[in-house]
Amino acid sequence: GESVGLHLPTLSVQEGDNSIINCAYSNSASDYFIWYKQESGKGPQFIIDIRSNMDKRQGQRVTVLLNKTVKHLSLQIAATQPGDSAVYFCADNTGANSKLTFGKGITLSVRP
Amino acid sequence: GAVVSQHPSWVICKSGTSVKIECRSLDFQATTMFWYRQFPKQSLMLMATSNEGSKATYEQGVEKDKFLINHASLTLSTLTVTSAHPEDSSFYICSARDSRGDTQYFGPGTRLTVL
Numbered sequence: 001g002e003s004v005g006l007h008l009p010t011l012s013v014q015e016g017d018n019s020i021i022n023c024a025y026s027n028s029a030s031d032y033f034i035w036y037k038q039e040s041g042k043g044p045q046f047i048i049d050i051r052s053n054m055d056k057r058q059g060q061r062v063t064v065l066l067n068k069t070v071k072h073l074s075l076q077i078a079a080t081q082p083g084d085s086a087v088y089f090c091a092d093n094t095g096a097n098s099k100l101t102f103g104k105g106i107t108l109s110v111r112p
Numbered sequence: 113g114a115v116v117s118q119h120p121s122w123v124i125c126k127s128g129t130s131v132k133i134e135c136r137s138l139d140f141q142a143t144t145m146f147w148y149r150q151f152p153k154q155s156l157m158l159m160a161t162s163n164e165g166s167k168a169t170y171e172q173g174v175e176k177d178k179f180l181i182n183h184a185s186l187t188l189s190t191l192t193v194t195s196a197h198p199e200d201s202s203f204y205i206c207s208a209r210d211s212r213g214d215t216q217y218f219g220p221g222t223r224l225t226v227l
Binding site: 032034036041042043044045046049089093099100102103104105 | 114116118146154155156158161205207214215216217218219220221223
């Protein structure tokens, strides 16, 4: 992910709509990417991952898209629910030592 | 599966005292664990990488004598904040990498407040 910032951007969506959360990474050697969800006062929770030999991976209500050409990662959440409200972080590593580089984080706010 | 626990979940201590935080992988073995620090509304900052049976690798700017890390077994790593000061107050989070793969699973975090 990109370097740490001081202010987390916010994405506000209506309950039931689809959410798209975007992330840019800087290391072209990164070959493993993960999305985490962090609720207030808790540790990050694994959502979905993808390796660099894929460009799309689907989970339950979530889809991760990887565009290595522009070093862009996105997380799509279908039928967003109030329980999806949290901060979402993308992370990447090169696999060699498994150190994760975290993106800035985006706050997802779901309107009822 | 892939549960990581931390203890304590929160701690308040006086300035100058030392605090130990435990990180355990409950249902898998983790040869590598990581310690992060997170300030409010910011991303996670890696402090150090803890490898079972060897010395931890610290990130640039992290004082190894102040943040002592021990990884004595495949399921336990500890972080000791020595001579804590108010500026050490933060949310400390550990993660454990399953020995069979690349995914890191995070603990629930420990809120440290130094008075």
